[in-house]
Each structure stands twice: as structure tokens, then as C-alpha cells.
Amino acid sequence: MNKLLIWDIDGTILDCKGCGRKALSHAFKELYGHENAFSDVDLTGKIDIEVIEEIVNKYGVQNFNNHEFTKEYGEILKRIMEITEGVKLIDGVENFLRKYSNEKYYYLSIATGNCKVGAKGKLTHCDVNHYFKTGAYGDEARNRKELVSVAIENAKRYYQVDFLKENIYYLGDTPKDIEAAKFNEVKSIALSTGFYSYDVLNEHEPDYLLTDLRDLKIVDRIFK
Numbered sequence: 556m557n558k559l560l561i562w563d564i565d566g567t568i569l570d571c572k573g574c575g576r577k578a579l580s581h582a583f584k585e586l587y588g589h590e591n592a593f594s595d596v597d598l599t600g601k602i603d604i605e606v607i608e609e610i611v612n613k614y615g616v617q618n619f620n621n622h623e624f625t626k627e628y629g630e631i632l633k634r635i636m637e638i639t640e641g642v643k644l645i646d647g648v649e650n651f652l653r654k655y656s657n658e659k660y661y662y663l664s665i666a667t668g669n670c671k672v673g674a675k676g677k678l679t680h681c682d683v684n685h686y687f688k689t690g691a692y693g694d695e696a697r698n699r700k701e702l703v704s705v706a707i708e709n710a711k712r713y714y715q716v717d718f719l720k721e722n723i724y725y726l727g728d729t730p731k732d733i734e735a736a737k738f739n740e741v742k743s744i745a746l747s748t749g750f751y752s753y754d755v756l757n758e759h760e761p762d763y764l765l766t767d768l769r770d771l772k773i774v775d776r777i778f779k
């Protein structure tokens with residue numbers, strides 16, 4: 556049976572060491588002159604557009620241009636990642652992607668709060684962008700629930716496969732990822748590899764909860 560595995564990025568695929576937040580602040584300073592605008596904002600589980608809107612409103616920026624901002628952000632993000640130590644894939648992810656990208660009946664996708672340029676920049680930096688030919692990004696939806704719906708539709712169209720809801724999984728590291736999976740009636744695989752602990756994620760009752768993806772035998776059992 557065809558299975559669609561949709562991935563969150565930050566805290567799930569990779570640890571960006573705060574480069575995204577830094578790059579958002581730098582780009583905002585560069586274009587609109589406000590320093591450290593994103594340093595205190597809660598980014599976990601949110602999508603870029605929600606966060607950027609919050610900051611634009613907070614500073615009352617009148618001439619905000621999202622296209623210009625994300626372009627600047629993408630370029631700055633690339634430079635910051637190159638000079639930041641420790642930006643890396645989360646343990647077990649590489650083996651997982653290598654295995655399931657080669658397995659028949661398994662299809663990969665992305666549903667990330669990152670705007671497309673940010674998502675592609677982060678995945679490319681960690682050398683896993685080639686695994687993700689389709690997905691939904693933080694500039695294509697208003698919130699994460701909608702984002703997962705868009706990712707499913709995009710994947711169906713791209714792969715020409717009509718995935719059944721029971722065979723769609725959303726892998727993420729925050730309660731918002733679990734909620735988005737529930738809202739779309741797909742399975743959630745929560746991973747305590749990001750900001751939230753195993754116990755906190757457990758309170759949100761994901762379908763599956765793992766400390767990480769290092770043991771592929773455990774992962775195999777989920778999909779059987």
C-alpha cells in the first residue's frame with residue numbers, strides 16, 4: 556500500500572542552531588532598520604508567515620514586501636549557516652531517508668513552516684534536498700494545519716498517487732505538528748529530537764512517539 560511520509564524540518568530533520576532566527580533578524584535590520592526583531596519571538600511549530608506578520612505589525616512596518624524580505628532572508632541564511640558550527644542532520648535521519656527513498660510504495664514530502672527559500676537552503680546545506688521533490692512551505696498556507704493539507708494535495712499531484720489518509724504520516728517535533736496531523740486525519744509520528752520533551756509530546760497523544768529515528772527496526776514496525 557502506498558505510504559506518504561511528510562516531514563517537518565526544524566528539530567525533525569535537522570538542527571539549524573538558531574540560524575533561521577538570526578537570518579530573519581538580519582534581513583529585517585537590513586531592509587527595515589530594526590535590530591534583533593526576531594530574537595524573542597516563539598518560532599516552534601509556527602509557520603514563517605505567521606511570525607513575520609507578527610513582527611511587521613509589532614514594528615508597524617508600512618512598506619513591507621514579502622518577496623523582497625524572503626529573498627534577502629534566503630541569502631543571509633546561507634551565509635550564516637556556512638559560518639555556524641554544528642548545523643547538522645538529526646541522528647538517524649540520513650539512514651531513514653536513504654532507506655525509504657529507495658523502498659517501493661514509500662513516498663517522501665515536506666510540510667514545513669519555513670518559507671520555500673529557507674527550507675531549500677537548510678535542506679541543501681545538510682545535503683538532503685534531493686530527497687524532497689514535493690512539499691508545502693511556510694509561504695503557501697496560513698497555519699500548519701493548512702500546510703499539511705497543501706502538502707498532501709501537492710504530493711498526490713506530483714506522484715500521481717491517491718494516498719489514503721490511513722497511509723499518510725506526518726513526522727514532527729512539536730505539539731503543533733501533532734495537532735496538524737489530527738486535523739487532517741493522518742497519523743502523527745512525534746519525535747523528541749527538538750525543543751519539546753518526550754513527556755510533553757506524549758500529553759498531546761500522537762499516534763507514535765519516538766526519541767529519535769536511529770533504530771530503523773522500530774520505525775519499520777510503525778509502517779507494518
Ligand SMILES: [Mg+2]
Binds near residue numbers: 566727
Ligand atoms: Mg519543527
